[in-house]
Amino acid sequence: MGTDGTSRIDPAIGRRLRGLREARGLSLSELARRAGVGKATVSGLEHGTRNPTLETMYAIAAALSVPMSALTLDPGAPAGAASAVRGTAVVSTLLEVFREPGATYELFRLRIVAGVEQTSPAHPPGVTEHLSVVAGTIRTGPAAAPLTAGPGEHVSWAADVPHVYAALGGEDAHAILLIRTPHDTPHDPPAGPPGRSAGEQAAQA
Amino acid sequence: MGTDGTSRIDPAIGRRLRGLREARGLSLSELARRAGVGKATVSGLEHGTRNPTLETMYAIAAALSVPMSALTLDPGAPAGAASAVRGTAVVSTLLEVFREPGATYELFRLRIVAGVEQTSPAHPPGVTEHLSVVAGTIRTGPAAAPLTAGPGEHVSWAADVPHVYAALGGEDAHAILLIRTPHDTPHDPPAGPPGRSAGEQAAQA
DNA sequence: CACGACCGTTCCGTATACGGAACGATTTCC
DNA sequence: GGAAATCGTTCCGTATACGGAACGGTCGTG
Incomplete structure (x- = not known):
């Protein structure tokens, strides 16, 4: 994707992930173990330095007992008046x-x-x-x-x-x-x- | 992930993707162009032979104007009689x-x-x-x-x-x-x- | 029927996501 | 205070997802 060398993914995902993990009192190692993925993967994800695979996301979401959308937080936002201004009702x-x-x-x-x-x-x-x-x-x-x-x-x-x-x-x-x-x-x-x-x-x- | 060599992802994603694409009357090539990804990627995805990256999923979902969850459809499976057997209607x-x-x-x-x-x-x-x-x-x-x-x-x-x-x-x-x-x-x-x-x-x- | 435009698939070299191992830093227990 | 356990990070070889190019097939068109 980026030919820039380091493809970054939205850092919000990393923050969200760390928040969910800590809210459950899980260590990074423990989460990696439960999800069946490497610690390096979880660490990289939390730092936003990896562009994870769907399979990885599934595994981690399942280990946290959340739907994937809780991690990826799609744009489905409440979003104030932004688009109304554009003449859309x-x-x-x-x-x-x-x-x-x-x-x-x-x-x-x-x-x-x-x-x-x-x-x-x-x-x-x-x-x-x-x-x-x-x-x-x-x-x-x-x-x-x-x-x-x-x-x-x-x-x-x-x-x-x-x-x-x-x-x-x-x-x-x-x-x-x-x-x-x-x-x-x-x-x-x-x-x-x-x-x-x-x-x-x-x-x- | 599978050390089996060919990691497969849920084929439902491929079917869902193809359905959404065709519902919009888009060709595979056209979707790939709009999403800024390779045709090989879209093709492989629809066939369930690739385990896509979040970045790829975002790009394709955006090109289809759907949230990612419309493609990943979390576990909400049609699942035959499995849970009915457990006495839940x-x-x-x-x-x-x-x-x-x-x-x-x-x-x-x-x-x-x-x-x-x-x-x-x-x-x-x-x-x-x-x-x-x-x-x-x-x-x-x-x-x-x-x-x-x-x-x-x-x-x-x-x-x-x-x-x-x-x-x-x-x-x-x-x-x-x-x-x-x-x-x-x-x-x-x-x-x-x-x-x-x-x-x-x-x-x- | 030749030609070009487009389709979806497959092949290929490169970039990178993966898990495992090694690492230093803390903390726990004797 | 030393040994063991666990923490999160980093390094590394391998597997694979990536885009581009090549391919055969199917249309419209002249």
């Missing part, structure tokens, strides 16, 4: 994707910024969206006939028409969005520029 | 926990094993559960008055009474469960020791 984080025999499901956590209404274009026929309101009041659904839902309420609609998202009441709203794409229906190409940052992004919902 | 994977000013939300992915009905004890007053059916047919809600829901349907109920989960129709069912615990109402202590195994565990829902 809906900030989404992809939580999980799973394939069933008949369809693919994508699960998003949404934050809808107050005072802006965002319209998303139609998906291919057959795609349905299911939104569960977590906090705030959300007006969403087909642009032609949106519905209003509060905490604990749900809205579902066929996503083959343009649809809107808006937070009512002056406060940001939060929701869980499940998009079901039947197979046979090819997913539309990604809306944005290719190499944009992972984690938070404008919802292509 | 509901297998849950914690996807995310988030705190809002007024409440804490926990989001689970559930797999409900067919043919068994599981009853969960009452939560403290104020706790509500919201279940979205992903696949199959689920009978759930307060034990005294459960409801039946199919794919895309939702059920909500106050969780201060015993409640049940059951998959109808002879097939396992899948769902997303959101548990809202208002603050002031101290959450019941987590059933296990603090650092209990991440990923799959019996639902304390």
Whole structure:
């Protein structure tokens, strides 16, 4: 990767790892033993001088009894207003994707910024969206006939028409969005520029 | 790691990666280009013949606009009947926990094993559960008055009474469960020791 | 049908992540 | 106060993940 000689990985991972280890009262040697990896590996990781293998990460995460994401801390951050300023009303984080025999499901956590209404274009026929309101009041659904839902309420609609998202009441709203794409229906190409940052992004919902 | 010569990594990662790539209509070459990694790397990854580096995983996840966890999918496995045999009908994977000013939300992915009905004890007053059916047919809600829901349907109920989960129709069912615990109402202590195994565990829902 | 563009796979040399061993520094126990 | 145990770091040879290049296959196009 870097032809620079010493490839560094995000030092935050090392700090996180050391924190988790010490929180459990484990010595570096002991953790290495439990994870079945070399002490040199753990040491190097904590210092951020190694670019670990997935296998190594699995082993260490398992030894600490945490999911890998606790170590890698993906970008899935709460992130203040940063992206709202860019004119995006809906900030989404992809939580999980799973394939069933008949369809693919994508699960998003949404934050809808107050005072802006965002319209998303139609998906291919057959795609349905299911939104569960977590906090705030959300007006969403087909642009032609949106519905209003509060905490604990749900809205579902066929996503083959343009649809809107808006937070009512002056406060940001939060929701869980499940998009079901039947197979046979090819997913539309990604809306944005290719190499944009992972984690938070404008919802292509 | 394996001194066997060829260390294999979980082939599910490869399948997941290929699924995400194809869902976006990207060719392998194009993905490699966007991620700034070699085609050989992507190819090897999809075939499960490489044990990738964190840096590589980051680059690819970013190019796909997904968090790394969408690729690594921690242990949250479909796992046949293994845990059902242990008398557990509901297998849950914690996807995310988030705190809002007024409440804490926990989001689970559930797999409900067919043919068994599981009853969960009452939560403290104020706790509500919201279940979205992903696949199959689920009978759930307060034990005294459960409801039946199919794919895309939702059920909500106050969780201060015993409640049940059951998959109808002879097939396992899948769902997303959101548990809202208002603050002031101290959450019941987590059933296990603090650092209990991440990923799959019996639902304390 | 020849040609170019692109696909996904495989081969290859190099950079580096790996575990084991050696090291000095502390701490524990007799 | 010396021996043993354990700590975290560093050195080292080996295994392997990496990107680039070469390859055959499949399209569109002239």
